[in-house]
Amino acid sequence: MLKRTPLFEAHRTFHAKLVDFSGYEMPLQYKGIKEEHLAVRNRAGMFDVSHMGEILIRGERALEVVQELTVNNAALLKAGQSQYSVMCLDNGGIVDDLLVYCLSGQEFMLVVNASNIEKDFNWIMQVNDGRAEVSDISEEIALIAVQGPEAVSIMQKLTRDKPGDIPMFEFRSMEVSDYDNILVSATGYTGERGFELYCNIRHVNVCDLWENIMVAGEPNGIRPCGLGARDTLRLEAGLALYGSDLTEDHTPLEAGLSWLVKWDKGSFMGKDALLAQKSRGVSRRLCGFVVQDERRIPRSGHAIIGTDGEVLGNVTSGGLSFMLDRGIAMGYIPTEHAEAGNSVMIRIRDKEYPSEVVRLPFHKRKK
Amino acid sequence: MNHPKELKYTREHEWIRDNGDGTVTVGVTDFAQNELGDIVFVEIDKVGESVDKDDTFGTVEAVKTVSELYMPLSGEILEWNEALEDEPELINEDPYGKGWMIKIKMSDPAQIEELLTVDAYNEIIA
Numbered sequence A: 001m002l003k004r005t006p007l008f009e010a011h012r013t014f015h016a017k018l019v020d021f022s023g024y025e026m027p028l029q030y031k032g033i034k035e036e037h038l039a040v041r042n043r044a045g046m047f048d049v050s051h052m053g054e055i056l057i058r059g060e061r062a063l064e065v066v067q068e069l070t071v072n073n074a075a076l077l078k079a080g081q082s083q084y085s086v087m088c089l090d091n092g093g094i095v096d097d098l099l100v101y102c103l104s105g106q107e108f109m110l111v112v113n114a115s116n117i118e119k120d121f122n123w124i125m126q127v128n129d130g131r132a133e134v135s136d137i138s139e140e141i142a143l144i145a146v147q148g149p150e151a152v153s154i155m156q157k158l159t160r161d162k163p164g165d166i167p168m169f170e171f172r173s174m175e176v177s178d179y180d181n182i183l184v185s186a187t188g189y190t191g192e193r194g195f196e197l198y199c200n201i202r203h204v205n206v207c208d209l210w211e212n213i214m215v216a217g218e219p220n221g222i223r224p225c226g227l228g229a230r231d232t233l234r235l236e237a238g239l240a241l242y243g244s245d246l247t248e249d250h251t252p253l254e255a256g257l258s259w260l261v262k263w264d265k266g267s268f269m270g271k272d273a274l275l276a277q278k279s280r281g282v283s284r285r286l287c288g289f290v291v292q293d294e295r296r297i298p299r300s301g302h303a304i305i306g307t308d309g310e311v312l313g314n315v316t317s318g319g320l321s322f323m324l325d326r327g328i329a330m331g332y333i334p335t336e337h338a339e340a341g342n343s344v345m346i347r348i349r350d351k352e353y354p355s356e357v358v359r360l361p362f363h364k365r366k367k
Numbered sequence B: 001m002n003h004p005k006e007l008k009y010t011r012e013h014e015w016i017r018d019n020g021d022g023t024v025t026v027g028v029t030d031f032a033q034n035e036l037g038d039i040v041f042v043e044i045d046k047v048g049e050s051v052d053k054d055d056t057f058g059t060v061e062a063v064k065t066v067s068e069l070y071m072p073l074s075g076e077i078l079e080w081n082e083a084l085e086d087e088p089e090l091i092n093e094d095p096y097g098k099g100w101m102i103k104i105k106m107s108d109p110a111q112i113e114e115l116l117t118v119d120a121y122n123e124i125i126a
Helices: A008-013 A033-042 A062-069 A114-128 A151-156 A206-220 A227-236 A271-280 B030-036 B109-114 B118-125
Strands: A017-021 A024-029 A044-048 A053-058 A081-088 A094-104 A107-112 A133-136 A141-147 A171-176 A179-185 A194-200 A222-225 A284-294 A303-305 A311-321 A326-334 A343-348 A351-358 B014-018 B023-028 B039-044 B056-062 B066-070 B075-080 B102-106
Touching: A008 A206, A024 A227, A033 A044, A033 A222, A033 A227, A044 A206, A044 A227, A053 A062, A053 A114, A062 A107, A062 A114, A081 A114, A094 A114, A107 A114, A114 A133, A141 A151, A141 A206, A151 A194, A151 A206, A194 A206, A206 A222, A227 A311, A227 A326, A284 A311, A284 A343, A303 A326, A326 A343, A326 A351, B023 B030, B102 B109
Parallel strands: A044 A222
Antiparallel strands: A017 A024, A044 A141, A053 A107, A053 A133, A081 A094, A094 A107, A141 A194, A171 A179, A179 A194, A284 A326, A284 A351, A303 A311, A303 A343, A311 A326, A343 A351, B014 B023, B023 B102, B039 B056, B056 B066, B075 B102
16 A cells, blocks of 8 residues: 555645655656646746655764764754755765754754665664664655745745745744744755745644645746656756665765765764775766757666767666756766766667766756 | 547557548557656657558657557558657647557558457556
8 A cells, every 4th residue: 555645635636647656656747747847947836745754863962973874064054954965884885865954953854765764764773873862753744845936935925934035955944824833944856946845744734735835826837746847857957866876886976976075074974985985086977968869868777888889887867858958867987988078879779879978967047 | 538439449559540541540549648748759760661560660758758659550651740740749739639640551451450449448448
């Protein structure tokens, strides 16, 4: 039996096409992926991402545990701030990518991928070894993402607070649509300005909140969006997806996430292996590719081929960029081929198509 | 789901309209376009050729997936719907009309009897 989020009835009302996504019955799309994608780029879109996992780490030694678990420096976070990070195994392989929210000096919330909740929880418990109180609150938390250039003005209609003043990667507890204590976070996974609203389902009628945002956003052209558009948006924004672009077989240095790794913060899981890899040199890197031929769409698993005909790697994520009107992909190739501007071929079914290595993101948001 | 009674169907979710002059028109069903989602690219690569039943004649690429297109019966592909080059979304919007894909001159008109009726097709997708 698939699990359902508290917004399941709302998805029915809006005629979502539902799919199984890591054990949850989630909306793939409502009207269509392209329309939803363009709504987020040009106006606003709203997503149910309640399947995401939330793990609380509390206690006097909570910071110490978070520092050991993650590669970024959580000691720099003040209450109300969050940061993107990854957890690594001893060998440097990525356990998961996540957001670390500093609720207070002794309370952190880790927001993890739905497909990894159980694995992450077990890993955290193992590293924690009884030092802090760890709890999986995923089932209590519903998460609504409102994303796009109109997100600020839509949210402003529903609160007396000032959501537009929240700096990127910070969050505030706000009263939204008469529900208090909604955690409004200026984060997202689309490459656009926007918010993620963490709601405790014991205090918030989440379907009612969804409806109210939909009504408030109607004049702005808001659309309900499914996981299909979430995937095309994040790919176009050059954001890696765990399970495809990030796995335990890849390190953050290979994945273009070395900027997350704070070497001088003290010890953390994977540090020695990552340091060794850094001094040895990183032999492969996650790159972006744009297919030159119009409308040839690279897909996961397609081979990336060098100018001498040798296979350099495989596409880890691929699709059509609606903004570029070109096929785009990410994949790991040897460092010596990874420079932006280089030419490679991508084998799409039985033919090879010239493609260019590009710097990520594929699409930058309008300022 | 809308599947016209006067058409024939295949297990590969194609529809076939008998034009009564030895030719048929072929497209994909409403069920297929709905399953595929937004169609962004269509390639018909055997126009002018004679192709056997069940061989591929092209591909249809949607945002999430790509599918091969199979000949519902043997014959020569007389023409394809060139409007799909610029507007592949016609398949989503009007699968039995403006979204038609190819016209075939049948080499063995008896094969039409082997195709599925609308009731048989509806049973398959039920």
